[in-house]
Amino acid sequence: MTKDHLDAAPSDAQKPLLLLVGSGGQVWREYMLRAMATRYRLHLLAPEPPTWQAPYIVAHSSVNTLDVEAMIQVAKGSAESFAGALTYEETRVESAAALATALGLRTSPVEAVRACRDKFAGRELMKAAGVPQAESIAVADFAEARQAAERIGYPVVVKPRALSASNGVMLAPDADSLEAAYQDAGSIWFDEVPTYERSILVEEYLDGPEISVEAVCRDGVVTALFVARKRLGYAPGFEEVGHLVEAADPLLSDPELLKVLQDSHTALGLTDTVTHTELRLTSTGPRIVEINARVGGDRIPYLGGLATGVEIGLVAADLAAGAVPETTASWERAAAVRFLYPEHDLTVDSIDVDRSALPAEVDDVQLLVGPGRELRLPPKDHVRCRYALVVAVGSNEQECEAVLGRAAAAVTVHGTPLT
Incomplete structure (x- = not known):
């Protein structure tokens, strides 16, 4: 593990210093770093030396970002104190929360963040709180999947327990299609994804259009920033082929949606984080698909910035540093x-x-x-x-x-x- 010295320009010296755990890919996340760097100095924790990230950071430490103790040692070895620690990488949200907790910085409890990564654990917490969502059963093999589908009733959705971006999510309209959906859901996996004895979920199919909501949760209070309308394709999968954000989307003031959003965050125990929540607008009202303790992918937060002027990179950085984020839209576009x-x-x-x-x-x-x-x-x-x-x-x-x-x-x- 090596640590480079801080190299902030004098004019930037008074900016608060943040620990950024991982940086993601340039195409998908550069806009986040660009926004953060306007108000904060960034110390990047990542295994590899910076390339495209270099203009936006003042320091880099080569460290395994899944090793919380190693990251704590980097932070404690710094000549400066850190105002906050954050990440926007799905596989790093839990370790980043543990790092922030160890350093006494603002974050959500590690257990709440873990419940977002483990979709079934999150489902159980929301079920206990009466949050409207899809019925879900975790299964270990195809025999259990068949029993679960019969109990829920067709059509059902079969999905991996811990992936994102709709990877491996398949619709099984009837019993004849269940095995193929189960095999597809189980065939996709990535490094650094948690494994579970019951790694596949069989869930109730929710009717209606699918949306996502980018929000900030501060001291447990949720503020919706913008709504994205999903474009789906390649049935029987749920491939996300596009997204639309309109600043004036009426859902941002829909009391039923906002209640479901707040209740779901409360049920999971989230207190201080930006979130990406996916819902279906069903015939019986909005119901939760899943909650992620990070900003959305697929350039959705970037669209939100274009449509509203709200830079979610700054929202996340302000929140991590203990400041009150600016969430008021500057303009109304699509x-x-x-x-x-x-x-x-x-x-x-x-x-x-x-x-x-x-x-x-x-x-x-x-x-x-x-x-x-x-x-x-x-x-x-x-x-x-x-x-x-x-x-x-x-x-x-x-x-x-x-x-x-x-x-x-x-x-x-x-x-x-x-x-």
Whole structure:
């Protein structure tokens, strides 16, 4: 483990110093660091030396960010004290909470954060508190999955207990489709994901559109920042192919939704964190799909910043440092992201972007893969088969969708079909 010296410019010397546990990928999280660095100095804890992160940080320590004791030693060995510690990486939320707790910094209890990572443990806490959600049964094998599905009643959703981004989440409309859904849910796993004896969940299917809510929870009080309307595809999976955020979304003032949001956070024991909550707007009202003790992925918080002016990187940093975050919108617009998928499985040869054909309302275009990458459509693979993303800004949903359609047509993938 090595630690680099602080290298803050004199004009930045008075900025509070934060510990940032991990940084994520540049395409997905650079906007977070850019916002944080306007008000805070950042000491990055990460195993690898910084590359793209370098302009936004003042120090780096090479450390295993799942090793809480090692991170505590880094913090205690610093010549300066830290105002806060935070992360936005799903696999680091628990260790970051443990680090902040050990240093006496503002955070949610480790047990509450762990209940967000373990979707079944979270379900049990919310069930005990009467929070409206999907019925859920954790199973260890297919025989138990079949019994659970019969008890809940078809259709059911089969999902991994600890993954994110809808990876491995499959719909089983009937008994004949259950085994394939179970196999798909169990075939996807990633390093650093907790393992459980009962690692698959069989859940009640919730009708209605799916949304997510970015929120800040301070001293246990939840404030909704913005709502994202999900675009789903590739049934029977639930691939998230796009998102839309409108600053004036009426759900932000819907008393029933806000009550469910507050009650769910209270049931889990969350006190101080930014959260990404997924819900279904069912025929019987909003019901919880899951809660994550971090900001959302898929550029959703970035869309929120474009639509409202609320920089969630600053919200998270202010919260960690003990300040009261600014959550009031600066403007009212709409912003949307669309992820581009190949028409069939292929190995990428090249991707062309006709920038002359991009509308002025396009905020960003990012290529997500390079030549040689194999792209296999869901359910063979999931978010890894996206080859690009496009982001648009407009005054409403219709404007954004029109811009995204024209932008998507300007990005072309060329490749060799896979057999």
